Amino acid sequence: MKVNHYLEDKLLFFEITEELDHHVVERIRKRADYEIQRFMPKKVIFDFRRVGFMDSAGIGLIIGRYKTASLYGGSVELINVNEKVKKIFEMSGVLKIIPIVDDFSSEQTG
Amino acid sequence: MNKNNIKNEMKIEFSSKSANEAFARISVAAFASQLDPTIEEIADIKTSVSEAVTNSIIHAYPNKDGIVKLRATLLEDEIEIEVSDTGEGIENIEQAREPLFTTKGNLERSGMGFTIMENFMDKLKVESIVGLGTKVTMSKKIKNKSLENTY
Numbered sequence: 548m549k550v551n552h553y554l555e556d557k558l559l560f561f562e563i564t565e566e567l568d569h570h571v572v573e574r575i576r577k578r579a580d581y582e583i584q585r586f587m588p589k590k591v592i593f594d595f596r597r598v599g600f601m602d603s604a605g606i607g608l609i610i611g612r613y614k615t616a617s618l619y620g621g622s623v624e625l626i627n628v629n630e631k632v633k634k635i636f637e638m639s640g641v642l643k644i645i646p647i648v649d650d651f652s653s654e655q656t657g
Numbered sequence: 658m659n660k661n662n663i664k665n666e667m668k669i670e671f672s673s674k675s676a677n678e679a680f681a682r683i684s685v686a687a688f689a690s691q692l693d694p695t696i697e698e699i700a701d702i703k704t705s706v707s708e709a710v711t712n713s714i715i716h717a718y719p720n721k722d723g724i725v726k727l728r729a730t731l732l733e734d735e736i737e738i739e740v741s742d743t744g745e746g747i748e749n750i751e752q753a754r755e756p757l758f759t760t761k762g763n764l765e766r767s768g769m770g771f772t773i774m775e776n777f778m779d780k781l782k783v784e785s786i787v788g789l790g791t792k793v794t795m796s797k798k799i800k801n802k803s804l805e806n807t808y
Contacts (some may be wrong), residue, residue, distance in 0.1 A: 568682075569711045576765070582696035582697050600682075600700075602707040603773055609766035638776065639757070641770050 548575045550582055557600040559588035559621075564597045567605035576608060578617050587619040592648075606639045613645050624648045639650070665691060665731040673718040673725050673742070682706040685729050689736050692799040701777035702736065702797060708770040709740035709793045715761060717744020717791060737796040738778075746787035755784065762773075 551560040559582060560622060565571045591612060598605075613623045625647045628636065636642050667688050671677045681760075682703040689702055692730040703734070713725045728739040747753050759768035775781050785791040 566679060568675075568678045568707050569715065570678050572765075591711060600703060600707075602704050602711065603767045603769040606767035606769055610767065611765040620780065631697075631704075635704070635769075635773060637692065639767055 548578060552588075552637050553583075555581045557587075557589040559583060560594065561592070562594040566569055567598055569602070569604040572604040572608045573582065576611060579587070579608075579612050580626040581620070583612065583615045583621070588594065588616065589623045589624045591621055592615045593623070593625050594627055595625060595629065595632055598629070598632060601632045601635060603635065603639075606636065606641055609636075609645055610641055662732045663730055664733065667729050670724050671716075671727070673723045673744075675716045676797045677725070677797055678707055678710050678714065679727075681710040681727055685727070685738060690733070692731055692734070692736060693803070694736075694799045698797065698799055700731070705774045705777045705795055706738060706740070708774050709738075712770055712793070713740060713742040713744065713791065714768070715764065716747070717742035719745070734800070735796055735798050736796065739792060739794045741790060743790040746789055747783070747785040747791055748787055749787055750783050751805040753804070761776050 548564060549562040551562070553560065561579060563575070593609065609623065609625070616623050622630070623645045625645060628647050633647065636647070669681070669684055673682065685697050686703050689699065694702070710725060710727070713755040715727060717723060717769045726741045729739045741784055752758055754771040759770040771781070771783070774793070774795055778797045780796045780804045782794040784792070
């Protein structure tokens with residue numbers, strides 16, 4: 548998982564670079580929470596560009612980080628989610644509170 | 658299942674360590690490739706195996722290491738997968754299969770495991786005896802893609 552901070556917009560950007568299963572989620576959850584608590588972002592963005600595989604552990608990861616970000620008044624959005632992963636999120640209903648955004652501007656992600 | 662139709666079969670046993678979740682789903686995917694499945698079908702199988710194996714690792718053996726058994730059978734146009742353990746077992750299977758139901762909310766489990774298996778596979782059977790273990794059997798038809806293969 549790569550982490551980028553955008554100070555001006557209080558934006559925290561996570562690019563997930565692993566297959567998202569229970570094993571991986573256990574490892575990256577703490578790092579994500581540490582960054583959120585330290586940076587207290589207005590918005591947390593998870594980039595799924597490089598996530599080729601995800602099971603239900605990914606749902607738990609995103610909901611958990613949503614809870615952490617909410618403590619500091621922040622929201623969570625997802626970008627570049629492939630169809631397969633999107634289907635899994637849709638089944639859980641989580642997209643109602645954590646939307647997939649299509650038009651995140653590229654200059655912000657570098 | 659008619660035994661005469663079995664084309665191929667494999668069995669793997671491994672420790673209930675979370676690092677083996679990827680090993681399990683990749684093994685089954687590689688084995689299933691003999692049926693010439695689509696990328697979509699392979700993805701469905703990988704996700705379902707990952708869910709079943711993770712369940713055994715988390716729920717069957719919460720405080721100790723155990724053995725997870727994985728068996729896959731290839732039929733003419735179908736794969737059957739069995740994931741079993743000799744762990745704690747499930748008290749209420751019907752409840753466990755409900756979407757969003759979880760006993761491990763503290764571990765950030767979403768309760769979507771069985772729902773995903775049901776959606777991605779054609780058949781799902783869950784058998785469990787408390788104190789003895791759980792066996793999940795699931796199967797999926799693989800469409801012959803030789804006619805629609807475009808690459």
